[in-house]
Amino acid sequence: MSAKIINGKNFAQKLRAHIANYVQQLKSKHNITPGLAVIIVGNDPASKLYVRNKAKQTLEAGMNSFKYELREDIKEKELIALINELNNRKDVHAILVQMPLPKHLNATNIINAIDPTKDVDMFHPLNAGKLMTGQIGPVSCTPLGCLMLLRDIHNSLTGKNALIIGRSNLVGKPMAQLLLRENCTVTIAHSKSVNLPNIAKQADIIIAAVGREKMVKANWVKEGATVIDVGINRIDAPERGEGKTLIVGDVDFDEVKEIAGAITPVPGGVGPMTIACLLANTVTTTCLINGLRPPSNFTI
């Protein structure tokens, strides 16, 4: 049996339409236009493309987009000075520093400099703590997008065995917290996990967030399981022309779709949801900063 292909692109498009609607209401009823500031350091082409897409979609949703492209060798002090300026600006409700940063910059210092109320990717330790203790607020964009897709597939996640492969602060750990809140039995695997294929075989839900192309194979997956592929891996594709590349996930899509119950493709699965959730989180931080209740369908 072939799996249901989860169309993250369509889902994200609908979510963006809701967001644009809500932004219009914020403008007309409260005279507030949400503002997202994105900072990128250096010239990494993939990061530049993400930031361009984020800015485009922010504007399309009717929000203000402020983009800062900084030189590769910028000093930590200068970057923190810009963050402080944005922290104090009334028209900026959300701040995102595109990762990864060049090696000479200490990512922890940079993240900790962001005002937690404007920390739209929920990297700040205060926000990570809020997530862990179940307090209201935005949730990291990629895990939130994955959860929205899972909720759309399953009436209830209670009691499901969920395996998350990867334990990063960006994806794996917040994803685990969200699924715990949904009453899943959660396992987090990482590079030192032993017998991963056997662990995976027990899971009703697999979330792969590793960064290794096609690592999850069909014989790792229980029949009917839901498989969410967060991974983005660029591989050479000479058949498409010289120097061409192809983006693939952490899951061997072609073989796993024959055994899974539902699966996200790469591209077109989690990726578009991440950007849509960034916009949703910008609305959420804008509401919270202004003492308004955030719309329940944009958060959890």
Ligand code: NDP
């Ligand atoms: P990190 O590199 O921060 O984390 C990768 C995790 O995978 C680590 O916890 C690591 O374990 C684990 N890992 C590495 N090798 C193995 C292995 N052989 N078996 C099991 N676990 C392993 O990556 P991110 O979490 O930031 O991102 C993961 C992937 O998701 C990347 O491809 C990234 O590009 C993509 N991504 C996609 C997004 C989207 O919108 N679709 C958004 C964010 C990320 P250990 O801790 O032991 O080192």
